[in-house]
Amino acid sequence: MLLSYLASGQAVPYGNNPKAGHYATVRGVKLYYETYGVGAPLLLVHGNGGTSQDFQKNISYFAQRYHVVALDSRAHGKSTDPADSLSFEMMADDCAALLTHLHLDSAYVLGWSDGGITALVLALRHPEKVKRLAATGANLWPDSTALMPELWHQMQRGYQEGKNQTFTDPKRKNDWKVFLLDWQEPHISLAALANIKAPAFIIAGDQDVIRPEHTLAIYQSLPRAWLWILPNSSHATLHEHADAFNRKVDAFFRAKQISPVTH
Incomplete structure (x- = not known):
């Protein structure tokens, strides 16, 4: 599939590729996903307001060695969501259900970002589904101790502007629901991370919107983990440093052993 695009000289339309796109109806929602490559399954989960297209600089690399499943989370992209609310638990359960639908044990x-949070929640709620996880730009709770001041103030303004509005347009209503997800959630304790059985790779940029001490605390609270703070990088680590990012995440997935985190 990728080869046919390469041969034609066309860019692969990730996130809107009829040759790779599929729908699965699970848990009352119609999830859109695209598949690429052959090998061990690799689930890609994008951030708030994004789509599977966000992995356009990563899919071709991983498709050389993995069976890539790039998901549009519920209420995002081509995936539907009739519910009035949204939670990371819902999205993690969707991921588990999609893997089951695809007959993938793990x-x-x-x-x-939000996809990194979803990955952590998935590992907590469905440990049997996660071989290893890599999360870049994730946070455990929504306040100024986890988020950098500029982002937190921006979110506060957004909430004040929207809280008294009545949204009748379906798109604006959905956008508000997606915004509220990050305003109200997640609520994961550092202590809870000790229950994650899968090895984890915690990543952030040195200029990320997540406070560096928060990223460090996530890493230190996991039983087995790697930590990588990318220099000269913002929240978009996988875009700004795609080649290094792809190689490093691949090396983590293929490492023979992940040592326990020392304190």
Whole structure:
């Protein structure tokens, strides 16, 4: 599939590729996903307001060695969501249900931002589904101790502007629901991370919107983990440093052993 695009000289339309796109109806929602490559399953989960297209700089690399499943999370992209609310628990359960639908016992998981949060929640709620997880730009709770001041103030303004509005347009209503997800959630304790059985790779940029001390605390609270703070990088680590990012995450997934985190 990728080869046919390469041969034609066309760019692969990730996130809107009829040759790779599929729908699965699970848990009352119609999830859109695209598949690429052959090998061990690798689930890609994008961030808030994004789509599977966000992995356009990563899919071709991983498809050389993995069976990539790039998901549009519920209420995002081509995936539907009739519910009035949204939670990371819902999205993690969707991921588990999608893997079951695809007859995949477990998968490697790579999540960016909200996708990284979803990956952690998936490992907590469905440990049997996660071989290893990589999470870049994830946070455990929504406040100024986890998020950098600029982002937190921006979110506060957004909430004040929208809280008294009545959204009748379906798109604006959905956008508000997606915004509220990050305003109200997640609520994961550092202590809970000790229950994650899968090895984890915690990643952030040195200029990320997640406070560096928060990223460090996530890493230190996991039983087995790697930590990588990318220099000269913002929240978009997988875009700004795609080649290094792809190689490093692949090396983590293929490492023979992940040592326990020392304190």
